[in-house]
Amino acid sequence: MALPMVDHRIVPAANCQANSQLPEWMKHEELTGTTIMAVEFDGGVIIGADSRTTTGAYIANRVTDKLTKVHDRIYCCRSGSAADTQAVADIVSYQLEFYSVQTGEPPEVKVAANLFKEMCYDYRDQLSAGIIIGGWDKKHGGKVYSIPLGGMISHQPVAIGGSGSTYMYAYVDKTFKEGMTKEQCMEFVANGIALAMVRDGSSGGVIRLACITEEGVERKTILGNELPRFYEG
């Protein structure tokens, strides 16, 4: 005798039948669709991101700051669920502060990266977070680590992430070379993100850049009218 099959789907409260009259923009999770990028140079790293946060197709925030400080010389670029990445970054920044008090010196970038990895891997089924960590430490200089969905960690001299990154792979492969100066890296990151912003609907707004070196963190914003422009067929 076949048992009746009952399909109990777990849905968020906003999407259940009782809430069916809610407007569209209340039914979608807030995501940072995003384009993020980080590149090492001799003496530090340049990190960059777009500034768009979407709820479905509605742009909830068009001037978001996706470059989040987790320590004085360590930043992370966030992509995926806005809530998940903010929560993880808060926890890691607490853990790093505690660690730096215990050791008495600033943490290495790879320590920060591994703390992120621990969270992203252990809670991989509940989280939707793609993170790039970029920072400077005394022992290793500028370092970039990439932690995509699932929680794998890898060190790369240049890392790209987010939904807009697919439109940048060829540009990065063609343009990147070891030994670029700080200014060349800034231009490389700005151009890459600008290219992605044109093609990806989930990326846009302004380009936020940060240059992290021994001296400190220098932040820069490229506004809409100053964006690099390319062929617009």
Next chain:
Amino acid sequence: MRRILSIMSYNGSAMVAMIGKDCVAIASDRRFGIQAQTVSMDCKKLFEMGPRLYLGLSGLATDVQTVANRLKFRLNLYTLRENREIKPKTFMSMVANLLYERRFGPYFTEPVIAGLDPKTYAPFICNLDLIGCPMFTEDFVVAGTCTEQLYGMCESLWVPNLEPDDLFETISQALLNAVDRDAVSGWGAVVHIIEKDKITTRTVKARMD
């Protein structure tokens, strides 16, 4: 990243029409995209249906093209039979009829019509839903994926009896600022100002993100 498929926002579009003093304006964005990806930025969504009659079609891109072609076919036959230009209100009924024929398997497109009466030059705008329910107003009509943003912009900016140049500014600002809050429309804008003796077409420089 998985996305919930919604047919009306698969391609993304935004359009608006407004009434001014002895003129009408119709504007749309220029993006052709497939969900999040932008494929081209010169997509035609506003179609000239008569010397003073424009039709804008929002929604699924394939239905935009099909409906425009089928409507032009019917309109050509009408013009041959009647030997005169169609009135905008009659054209609205023609569009409504074409859409309602497909009541239970509709075209996924919501039209916007803007034009001047061929004899009296009275301004006329209207929009319809995807199964052909017409709605005409004396001020403005909107369609597309960012209608809520467009309604907000139009309610704030529109005033009656705008001259053609002022109407152009108003409709452009309404469209540009609305699409800047929508991830699937924008990437350029085109505006037609229809007056009794001329039509001015302008392509507006917009944010390309």
